[in-house]
Amino acid sequence: MTAFFDRLFEKQARNLAQTSSRRGMLKKLGGVLVGASAVPLLPVARAETGAGPRKPVEQGSDTDCDYWRYCAIDGFLCSCCGGSANTCPPGTEMSPVTWIGTCHNPADGRNYVISYNDCCGKSTCGACLCQRDEGDRPPYRPDKTNDINWCLGTASASYHCSTAVVVGVAFDE
Amino acid sequence: MLSHRRACHLLMLVPMLVMDAVYAEINDARARYHYQMFCQGCHTPDGSGANAVPALKDRMGFFLNSQRGREFLVRVPGSATSKLSSSALAEVLNWCLLNFAGTSVPSSGYVPYTEEEVDRLRQDPLQEIIQHRASVIAEIAAQSPQGAQHE
Numbered sequence A: 001m002t003a004f005f006d007r008l009f010e011k012q013a014r015n016l017a018q019t020s021s022r023r024g025m026l027k028k029l030g031g032v033l034v035g036a037s038a039v040p041l042l043p044v045a046r047a048e049t050g051a052g053p054r055k056p057v058e059q060g061s062d063t064d065c066d067y068w069r070y071c072a073i074d075g076f077l078c079s080c081c082g083g084s085a086n087t088c089p090p091g092t093e094m095s096p097v098t099w100i101g102t103c104h105n106p107a108d109g110r111n112y113v114i115s116y117n118d119c120c121g122k123s124t125c126g127a128c129l130c131q132r133d134e135g136d137r138p139p140y141r142p143d144k145t146n147d148i149n150w151c152l153g154t155a156s157a158s159y160h161c162s163t164a165v166v167v168g169v170a171f172d173e
Numbered sequence B: 001m002l003s004h005r006r007a008c009h010l011l012m013l014v015p016m017l018v019m020d021a022v023y024a025e026i027n028d029a030r031a032r033y034h035y036q037m038f039c040q041g042c043h044t045p046d047g048s049g050a051n052a053v054p055a056l057k058d059r060m061g062f063f064l065n066s067q068r069g070r071e072f073l074v075r076v077p078g079s080a081t082s083k084l085s086s087s088a089l090a091e092v093l094n095w096c097l098l099n100f101a102g103t104s105v106p107s108s109g110y111v112p113y114t115e116e117e118v119d120r121l122r123q124d125p126l127q128e129i130i131q132h133r134a135s136v137i138a139e140i141a142a143q144s145p146q147g148a149q150h151e
Helices: A002-019 A022-041 A043-050 B004-023 B028-038 B060-065 B067-075 B086-100 B115-121 B129-143 B145-150
Strands: A074-076 A100-105 A110-115 A118-120 A129-131 A159-162 A165-169
Touching: A074 A159, A100 B028, A110 B028, A165 B028, B028 B086, B060 B067, B060 B086, B060 B129, B067 B086, B067 B115, B067 B129, B086 B115
Parallel strands: none
Antiparallel strands: A074 A129, A100 A110, A110 A165, A118 A159
């Protein structure tokens, strides 16, 4: 058995010696080192950093109508109704069907994609009415209008308040 | 002459090049942004839809089983009358197929939408969408019963 391994390794070592050179090895190693330095430039790494929303730097209060995320809102702020800019007050259900626009964040100078999900299932909250309407379109552009009741995907169609959830970074076209 | 091993390596490259040709048309960040801005509000972030909003997730590839189905995905008002340019619409449709359609795409594969095809089809938006959709689904289900499980 050991003779078999001896023969095998001897044959392989001789093959290697006959088909390669020490300079060839240096050349290949050099190629690998230079090639490896280019790896961070490959699109994989950039796609990773570009995809998905990054947490924006925030300034201002989300109970204030001037808060940057509310640029196109028309409704009662959930942050004044027991919820927040991202969450619904207890006892209400967030509509999965919503309208979506972009707002400019002055803190980092970037535009973000904002989803104005309504909270539904209770009568209107009545606190912090905020109507800014930037980029709002008439109802014949239904996906870009805030004039309709967006409680469309919920058990109840009763509108309570509106959130403004950051869902992505706007693509610079 | 190519050694056997070299030839094998080259053969392995072929499917990679074909895949590259498909993906090369899609700018992921741009397509995702367009999906978010013009589709996600109703079809939801993962394409699963809600209530009367049809699911794209694990479903939309079913429509590629017939020419009328393929045209349906472009002629529905959400696609045809959207503000997107035809090249952006083709891109976002291909992006949705890649990201949401899952195993619902035909097992034999599919040809991605092109700007030219989308531009031509969207000139004729559907009016009676619900009836049209039902007839497209029935037609595909009749010709491939196993495909019908997606609907």
